[in-house]
Amino acid sequence: MRALGWWLMVVGSLRLASVWFGFFDIWALRLAVFSKSPMTEVHGRTFGIWTLLTCTLCFLCAFNLDNKQLYLATFLSFIYALGHFWTEYLIYQTMALVNLTTVSCFAGTQRMVGGGDYVGSCMGEESTSNSSRASEEVLLRVDTNKVITWIRPIEESQGLR
Numbered sequence: 001m002r003a004l005g006w007w008l009m010v011v012g013s014l015r016l017a018s019v020w021f022g023f024f025d026i027w028a029l030r031l032a033v034f035s036k037s038p039m040t041e042v043h044g045r046t047f048g049i050w051t052l053l054t055c056t057l058c059f060l061c062a063f064n065l066d067n068k069q070l071y072l073a074t075f076l077s078f079i080y081a082l083g084h085f086w087t088e089y090l091i092y093q094t095m096a097l098v099n100l101t102t103v104s105c106f107a108g109t110q111r112m113v114g115g116g117d118y119v120g121s122c123m124g125e126e127s128t129s130n131s132s133r134a135s136e137e138v139l140l141r142v143d144t145n146k147v148i149t150w151i152r153p154i155e156e157s158q159g160l161r
Helices: 002-024 027-030 041-063 070-088 099-112 117-122
Strands: 139-142 148-151
Touching: 002 027, 002 041, 027 041, 041 070, 070 099
Parallel strands: none
Antiparallel strands: 139 148
């Protein structure tokens, strides 16, 4: 879980740049995200506030990973962001594919980094074993391609679940 906390802080920090762009440098937001659509300063500030909220969730969750409700709210914010960007690309056609790919890396990797058993336990599913906290933690491995992959909890890999 420690890697997840660090990852959330990195994502939150990167989102602070989007907040800055939304409030003070709208041309960069247009170029980096909504390149196929005209964007007013009001749109930029709205995007900035929304991003500031998700950034706040990232930092709060990074320091409170044991809070299941906060974790679930943060996880869902990534799902909502991913859904928003995909609809902007597929339905409204306000984004270029390269911009969608960039934002999807951050919105989509939350599913690999923090999904699975922990999200299930946030939704009320109880673990069948209380033997150790380590068995419920999400473990990460970065392979040679620098792709974050999911490694199942120890109990599941040994067929104990």
